[in-house]
Amino acid sequence: MQTKENKAQWILLLAVFVIATCGLIYELVAGTLASYLLGDSVTQFSTIIGAYLFSMGIGSFLSKYLGGNLLQWFVRIELMVGFIGGFSSPLLFIVFPLANSFQIILYTLVGITGVLVGLEIPLLMRILEHKVEFKELVSRVFTFDYIGALLASLIFPLLLVPQLGLIRTSLFFGILNIGVGWYLLHYFSAELKRAALLKLTAVFLLLIELVAFVFSEKILKYSETMAFNDQIIYAVSSPYQRIVLTRNKRELRLFLNGNLQFSSADEYRYHEALVHPALSSVTKPSNVLVLGGGDGLAVREILKYQTVKNITLVDLDPEMTKLFKSQSVLLKLNKESLLNKKVKIINQDAFIWLRENQQKFDAIIIDFPDPSSFSVGKLYSTLFYQLVRTAIKTEGIIVIQSTSPYVAPKSFWCIDQTLKSVGFFTRPYHNYVPSFGEWGYIIATPAEKEISFHSLPSGLKFLDSATLEQLFIFPEDMRTKAELQLNKLNNQALVHYFEEEWSKYLE
Amino acid sequence: MNRRDFIQYSVAATGISTIVASCKPENKIKGSILGASFSVGHLLRDKQFSSPSSVEVKQVAIIGSGVSGLTAARQLRQQGIEGMVVLELEKRIGGNATNGENLISAYPLGAHYVPIPNNDLKEYLNFLKSANVITAFTKEGLPIYNESFLCFDPEERLYINGKWQEGLIPQYGVPVNDLQEIERFLQQMQEFRLAKGRDGKDAFSIPTNHSSEDPDFIKLDALTMKEWMVHKGFTSEYLHWYVNYCTRDDFGTPYHICSAWAGIHYFAGRKGKAANADYSDVLTWPEGNGFLIRELSKDLHDYIRTETLVTKVVKESDHVIVQYYDVKSKVLREIKAEQCILAIPQFVAVRLLKDNSRIETVKANFQYAPWMVANIVTDEVEERSGQPLSWDNVIYGSESLGYVDATHQLLQQHTVKKNLTYYLPLTKMNPVDERNQAQNKKHEEWVKQIISELKLVHPNIESAVKEINITLWGHAMVQPVPGMIHGNLRKELARSIGNSIHFAHTDISGISIFEEAFYQGLEAAKKVIQYVGQ
Numbered sequence A: 001m002q003t004k005e006n007k008a009q010w011i012l013l014l015a016v017f018v019i020a021t022c023g024l025i026y027e028l029v030a031g032t033l034a035s036y037l038l039g040d041s042v043t044q045f046s047t048i049i050g051a052y053l054f055s056m057g058i059g060s061f062l063s064k065y066l067g068g069n070l071l072q073w074f075v076r077i078e079l080m081v082g083f084i085g086g087f088s089s090p091l092l093f094i095v096f097p098l099a100n101s102f103q104i105i106l107y108t109l110v111g112i113t114g115v116l117v118g119l120e121i122p123l124l125m126r127i128l129e130h131k132v133e134f135k136e137l138v139s140r141v142f143t144f145d146y147i148g149a150l151l152a153s154l155i156f157p158l159l160l161v162p163q164l165g166l167i168r169t170s171l172f173f174g175i176l177n178i179g180v181g182w183y184l185l186h187y188f189s190a191e192l193k194r195a196a197l198l199k200l201t202a203v204f205l206l207l208i209e210l211v212a213f214v215f216s217e218k219i220l221k222y223s224e225t226m227a228f229n230d231q232i233i234y235a236v237s238s239p240y241q242r243i244v245l246t247r248n249k250r251e252l253r254l255f256l257n258g259n260l261q262f263s264s265a266d267e268y269r270y271h272e273a274l275v276h277p278a279l280s281s282v283t284k285p286s287n288v289l290v291l292g293g294g295d296g297l298a299v300r301e302i303l304k305y306q307t308v309k310n311i312t313l314v315d316l317d318p319e320m321t322k323l324f325k326s327q328s329v330l331l332k333l334n335k336e337s338l339l340n341k342k343v344k345i346i347n348q349d350a351f352i353w354l355r356e357n358q359q360k361f362d363a364i365i366i367d368f369p370d371p372s373s374f375s376v377g378k379l380y381s382t383l384f385y386q387l388v389r390t391a392i393k394t395e396g397i398i399v400i401q402s403t404s405p406y407v408a409p410k411s412f413w414c415i416d417q418t419l420k421s422v423g424f425f426t427r428p429y430h431n432y433v434p435s436f437g438e439w440g441y442i443i444a445t446p447a448e449k450e451i452s453f454h455s456l457p458s459g460l461k462f463l464d465s466a467t468l469e470q471l472f473i474f475p476e477d478m479r480t481k482a483e484l485q486l487n488k489l490n491n492q493a494l495v496h497y498f499e500e501e502w503s504k505y506l507e
Numbered sequence B: 001m002n003r004r005d006f007i008q009y010s011v012a013a014t015g016i017s018t019i020v021a022s023c024k025p026e027n028k029i030k031g032s033i034l035g036a037s038f039s040v041g042h043l044l045r046d047k048q049f050s051s052p053s054s055v056e057v058k059q060v061a062i063i064g065s066g067v068s069g070l071t072a073a074r075q076l077r078q079q080g081i082e083g084m085v086v087l088e089l090e091k092r093i094g095g096n097a098t099n100g101e102n103l104i105s106a107y108p109l110g111a112h113y114v115p116i117p118n119n120d121l122k123e124y125l126n127f128l129k130s131a132n133v134i135t136a137f138t139k140e141g142l143p144i145y146n147e148s149f150l151c152f153d154p155e156e157r158l159y160i161n162g163k164w165q166e167g168l169i170p171q172y173g174v175p176v177n178d179l180q181e182i183e184r185f186l187q188q189m190q191e192f193r194l195a196k197g198r199d200g201k202d203a204f205s206i207p208t209n210h211s212s213e214d215p216d217f218i219k220l221d222a223l224t225m226k227e228w229m230v231h232k233g234f235t236s237e238y239l240h241w242y243v244n245y246c247t248r249d250d251f252g253t254p255y256h257i258c259s260a261w262a263g264i265h266y267f268a269g270r271k272g273k274a275a276n277a278d279y280s281d282v283l284t285w286p287e288g289n290g291f292l293i294r295e296l297s298k299d300l301h302d303y304i305r306t307e308t309l310v311t312k313v314v315k316e317s318d319h320v321i322v323q324y325y326d327v328k329s330k331v332l333r334e335i336k337a338e339q340c341i342l343a344i345p346q347f348v349a350v351r352l353l354k355d356n357s358r359i360e361t362v363k364a365n366f367q368y369a370p371w372m373v374a375n376i377v378t379d380e381v382e383e384r385s386g387q388p389l390s391w392d393n394v395i396y397g398s399e400s401l402g403y404v405d406a407t408h409q410l411l412q413q414h415t416v417k418k419n420l421t422y423y424l425p426l427t428k429m430n431p432v433d434e435r436n437q438a439q440n441k442k443h444e445e446w447v448k449q450i451i452s453e454l455k456l457v458h459p460n461i462e463s464a465v466k467e468i469n470i471t472l473w474g475h476a477m478v479q480p481v482p483g484m485i486h487g488n489l490r491k492e493l494a495r496s497i498g499n500s501i502h503f504a505h506t507d508i509s510g511i512s513i514f515e516e517a518f519y520q521g522l523e524a525a526k527k528v529i530q531y532v533g534q
């Protein structure tokens, strides 16, 4: 009898240990996720830990209201923690696109887990109250509790995140939690009422977590995580594209359909080079049109010109502009440019919008994705540029991101020729963007025009007037001798060049 | 062949995918059968009409608002003829070139493209100019085509040997000997394309009536395309499939029935030159030739009466009596016209004329192929490897001609849903049996047939498809069998009756294409101008 009692005591203490580990793991997962997704890890971690500890306090307080079969309660709570904690990180990943409601869900989850974990220690102490001497009890329970915490905080960064990733870590501990619950059920079945029903629940929960665990691995295999080295902090499929944001210690990156759009580490090089050569050459620009560029980064640069009164941004995908209007890390990056009063956002196809457009602009910044598919290729065609011509003032200036003249010279010069064929005068240039390599842009004007960069804003990180002059020099390896076709809707020559050149480069 | 291709190929070859798929419960796909108003048309055959309840006097009555009827009406209108009426039995004008529309886009119900026109077709080029299909002419007189209407790239793809290849001429996985033979065939077609007869005319021209009468070429109308190929030593199975595909595509006629002259004309008739397009390029619109119908009928709305079934056309001393059944008010009406153009197929025309010997002649000599056209509304479908979704998508060896994507010619970058138009000339049995079978087929049966074919290339098609609407063209086009084009019958039937009843329809040009219909209408209008008001 004595040994049986003893064994029971140690099993319960072991449960404390597991619970403590699991509890802290859920908290760490939530904290990590929040700082991945929302940025600013100090704030995220400290608020999550605060909220968690506070909820544990609430749980401890509430424990006095629980009576009757305490062991029964203990097992129930064990199962609940396993379920809620286990699914916390997959759930948070899924709900992240909900933008504002994300924080509410995050703290609710942290709160619930905290309360449940908080209930457990007092409950356990009451269960063992008459079986162990009080000073022994307190000492043992807390020892196990804190050792568990230590273990969690060590294995989480060293083993779990690198090996399992966040989603599977939380599911793994959910499974562990429920496993312990199930074992307790098994061991104490004689002392429990309706043990069979509880057991069934435990098995059921265990199963769905296992399925989720296996399935998550499968999804991960096929989804971005394999393709992206960094942690994915946001992923959504709009009807138009797959938007993925990743983050590592150094930078934040945006991928559209798996193609890198920018890295926060060096996007300023790209966006300064895209916007300023053109815009600084316009005398007092007032009305500016941006086609594509739903990230608001080009707009951020345009807003550096005091004379600019209106910026019209036409981007196909409402998901993109919504994202860059609402997520805190992204707002920090684009300096809330899309929330600026001067900016009007239109979520429409640029081709269709231009066809209906009556306005004329001082400058047009064209920042479309690379012509890697027939559907995007349309936006680099003769017909499209003819429409662009109708939207620019005679004195105005246009600039087009035009892929890499180093990797894809035929593509780059094809865009140049296509622009010329509809009557534009062009000034191609390029700069170095570490994430992309050598990158190319083309300035196009309806009339022959001296470009002088007379109003370059101050405080740029990359461009100054001396650097600017050099951008227009093309060494031989960024030119092509091939005879090039114009890019038209009925030949999509550019898409063919692009595919040929980039696939060779990536081989 | 890489590993992925191999797996796809072997799965397709063993038919595993179909077996696997057929185990799943079927998804009920909605839609209906639209058919060119059979019930109304059959009134003509079955109903006894009483006497007309109203009589009107008109200068000209045009029966039919297909391309030929509308072209005639447009021409007359431009010549200042106001006392004109166009009678059309359907709700929509356009005949075989009509179109439908839904929230995604417009889409064709029949004819869907025209090739780059030959440069000697002045009137046709002028029409295209007025429709802004041609934006300008170069100094040398070459047309510049509107780039929104030249078929966007990627234009065509063929699913063959487990992969989508670019273009419709079999290439991928085709043995070298066959490739050489295909090359030789195309070379020969190129020679025909440039050939001129001893009379100095092009051997193969559009309209066909402009072609050379040189016996060296005319004799090709005495044998079938298949016979000609065999005679010339063309044996490649791939080539035979391709040529048969072509004659079924343009004429609804398998190559073993189709005249060799007509078959060669498919390859040799096109000679169009343009500043920004090639003779082999095509012009197309989301709504197909419905675009051209809209342009043709621009100023004609006051003259067109739809849902009017013409039941009788008889010549009286100095006028023509045209009786028609007004479907909406269900009464018979009469028009006394000075001149009448029958821009309808001969099998209908003869019934209106009540001429028994003509009825017999047409019945004995004109074979009309029935077609089934399906308009498929679908979410994005799963794709096999190779060239991505194109405008025209054909599956090697299948019974249908594949499908055309109506949203391809939209300017916007991306459409989430698609309108696919699937074409199936019904040519397995003789036309009469095919027609009967088609008319008795239920919607589910068509759907099943279409889905089981498309599953080969789009494994998830069944769940992606939202709606399929079937259009049956009972008498879609006359088959250019040997003797049809260069025999005398066609010319005899085309001859006007007593300087007041004229014929204009593609079935009397022998080849059913837009330009033929256009010139049929134009020629009839010229005759009318000659006699009207005399």
Ligand SMILES: Cc1cc2nc3c(=O)[nH]c(=O)nc-3n(C[C@H](O)[C@H](O)[C@H](O)COP(=O)(O)OP(=O)(O)OC[C@H]3O[C@@H](n4cnc5c(N)ncnc54)[C@H](O)[C@@H]3O)c2cc1C
Pocket: B044, B063, B064, B065, B066, B067, B068, B069, B087, B088, B089, B090, B093, B094, B095, B096, B097, B109, B110, B111, B112, B113, B114, B289, B308, B309, B310, B311, B343, B344, B345, B348, B371, B373, B473, B476, B477, B504, B505, B506, B507, B512, B513, B514, B515, B517
């Ligand atoms: C499925 C299909 C696909 C095709 N695709 C192409 C293509 O891609 N390109 C191309 O160039 N050609 C195509 N064609 C050929 C097409 O038939 C011709 O291009 C052209 O549209 C024929 O015009 P039409 O005026 O000669 O005849 P129709 O289009 O047959 O016009 C005759 C009109 O007369 C009406 N009518 C008949 N009887 C009566 C009556 N008793 N009273 C009143 N009205 C009547 C009919 O309803 C119809 O509107 C296609 C044909 C079909 C069937």
